[in-house]
Amino acid sequence: MPASNFPYRYGQKDRNQIRLIRLFPGKTHHDICVDINRVYASSNPTYEALSYAWGDPDHIGRSRGTTISYESKFYNKGVLLISRNLASAFRHLRNLKEVRTLWIDAISINQGDIEERSEEVAKMGSIYSNAWRVIVWLGSSSEDSALALQTLSNIQEDIDFVERDGNHTFTASGATRELERSPSAWRTKVLSWIAIRNLLNRPWFGRLWIFQEIGNAANAVVVVGKDAMPWETLRVAVFWILHMTEGKAPLCDVFDAAYLRQIEPLMKENRGRALERLLDSTKKSLCSNPRDRIYAVLSLLHKHDPIAEAIIPDYSRSVEEVYTKLTLSQIQTSGKLRLLSLCTFRNPKSTLNLHSWVPDLSIPNLLESILNSNASGLSTHENDPGLDYHDSKKSLKIRGCVAGVINEVLTPIEPSARLP
Incomplete structure (x- = not known):
């Protein structure tokens, strides 16, 4: 059966291996042909890592110009559909005479294997830092x-x-x-x-x-x-x-x-920034999986930040589980409540069932954050909050001072409401 008639199938790889893509030379009108190789990260392979926009999954090409023929020495030959933007990147980035070695998340990771995807996402920070160069592909040229x-x-x-x-x-x-x-x-x-x-x-x-x-x-x-x-x-x-x-x-x-x-x-330089700062500064950026609100910034935390070790990417967990674990882990490892500053006005478009003390990161908050608000409690905001979490009740208790008594709770104001 010709390679073009059946899809490419991923094989198993060792956890310490990564898949590198050899992009074969060709002219613009030639078919795109690559070779996938498994290599051990410890062998310090030389490669470039691609940073690009995946594109709308509804715009996947099925034409000759948007398929890749694979010639893998480990597995069978086959074809894999890719987005038009990635196909364009291949056509522009390939050399005329020499092979180009790349790491590309959409291909180097078996996206259909949740376990592998979780493992590889945890390594992506080191994959990009170990690349001799990162290629930022903005797309094809335009008139300006x-x-x-x-x-x-x-x-x-x-x-x-x-x-x-x-x-x-x-x-x-x-x-x-x-x-x-x-x-x-x-x-x-x-x-x-x-x-x-x-x-x-x-x-x-x-x-x-x-x-x-x-x-x-x-x-x-x-x-x-x-x-x-x-x-x-x-x-x-x-x-x-x-x-x-x-x-x-x-x-x-x-x-x-x-x-x-x-x-x-x-x-800006984002490496080593505090978790809540990273989450706040990236809240309007786009991702297809709400779990990635957390997973996509983990590698930017300081290497000694305990939260970086406490949170391990796991796409089999529900979004609610991921957000709740993050909140508890951050408070328990740091003894601080800074992450709760993101628990502000919840977006009514959210479909998540979260506790009031768990930030909803799935949809950008309609209000500006209060991270920069140094109120009168600043002198004690770094003190031990006396955390007490009850798993059976899903409640989070902290130590505080009685500032007043709430006598009545009014109907919530809709985000779209206008002041008189």
């Missing part, structure tokens, strides 16, 4: 993508960027300095700003998993079609644009300031 990349590169070249302890400063020179001084200079480059806006609106920037993929990368490159630029170039230029859109025209007329603030955390 080259202009966007060139403008971002020009901005970065003119900026002396200093980052220390989460803070950053800019010293601009050349044409970029002139842009800072003269609002009229902005208007002469309006097409450039629109091009950058279009680039930043690509689906990749809205994904949740990119935080750990780029956060763990030792070296990263941004690729659009056949054009490429270092991730650091884009990062510095976007920081500068964020700085220049703080209530200043005319950039505010081009860029959506709220959206820029949403992607701003991606540009």
